Structures are given as C-alpha cells and as structure tokens.
Amino acid sequence: MRGGSCILVLEAVNRMTxxxxxxxxxxxxxxxxxxxxxxxxxxxxxxxxEFTDMHGTWVSEDCEPVCVEFAWQGKTREEVLTEADCICxxxxxxxxxxxxxxxxxxxxxxxxxxxxxxxxxxxxxxSVQN
Numbered sequence: 545m546r547g548g549s550c551i552l553v554l555e556a557v558n559r560m561t562x563x564x565x566x567x568x569x570x571x572x573x574x575x576x577x578x579x580x581x582x583x584x585x586x587x588x589x590x591x592x593x594e595f596t597d598m599h600g601t602w603v604s605e606d607c608e609p610v611c612v613e614f615a616w617q618g619k620t621r622e623e624v625l626t627e628a629d630c631i632c633x634x635x636x637x638x639x640x641x642x643x644x645x646x647x648x649x650x651x652x653x654x655x656x657x658x659x660x661x662x663x664x665x666x667x668x669x670x671s672v673q674n
Contacts, residue, residue, distance in 0.1 A: 560584065563611040574614075582612070 558574040562584070572584040572593070580597040595602040595610060602610045632640075 559615040561613045561615075563613065565609055 560572050560574060562570045562572050564570070570586060572586050574582060575585050575592055576583040581594060582597075582602070583592050583594050585592050594605055595612065597603075602612045604610055
C-alpha cells in the first residue's frame with residue numbers, strides 16, 4: 545500500500561456490466577452481494593458503489609435505475625441479426641405468400657398441399673427445359 549491506495553485483483557467471474565437509463569455502459573466487478581444489495585468496484589474509481597434491488601430493479605444510491613448484466617448470465621451484448629438469419633427456403637416462402645394472398649389458415653393449407661404448390665407456382669417465373 546502506497547500513499548493511501550491499494551490494488552485489488554478481481555476475478556472474471558465477478559465481472560458485470562452496468563447499463564444506466566441514458567444508455568451508458570460501465571464495466572464493474574462484484575465485491576459483495578446479499579439478497580437485495582450488491583456492492584461493486586468500478587475500475588479507476590476510488591469508492592465502491594452500492595445498488596439495491598427494489599422489486600426487480602437495481603437502484604443506485606442516487607435513486608437511478610440500473611440494469612445489471614452479470615458475466616455469468618452470458619448475455620452482455622445485443623444479438624445482431626444478419627441477412628442470412630432472415631432467409632428461408634423457397635418452399636416456406638411459397639407457403640407464406642399463399643397464406644398472405646389467400647387469407648387461409650395453416651390447417652387448411654396442410655390439408656391441400658398440391659393445391660397450394662400449383663396456385664403459388666403459377667405466380668412464380670418458371671422456365672422449362674427439355
């Protein structure tokens with residue numbers, strides 16, 4: 545200990561992200577936890593912060609709501625969808641287009657699969673090769 549400060553080594557299992565109401569994010573480390581309180585350390589800050597769980601919402605000492613994402617929860621970032629996540633097969637696309645145009649429900653569509661394919665196929669461009 546030098547000049548009134550010390551270095552605290554924190555394990556990754558105690559890592560968390562604090563997300564404030566304005567959208568700002570801060571990395572923090574869990575120091576202590578009870579049933580409805582947590583005490584965390586912020587890298588670069590001299591004093592720990594304390595949050596209280598009030599009916600499922602973590603609240604700071606200044607009465608500001610904070611979303612706490614613990615590292616062990618596995619979700620610290622929003623999932624980003626790609627174009628590939630939104631592509632479906634031609635068969636599914638044909639079924640969905642048919643449902644959209646005809647207003648039929650799924651049960652009736654399953655009962656008449658040949659009719660669905662022939663109706664939808666008449667709207668799709670086709671080429672025939674011998």
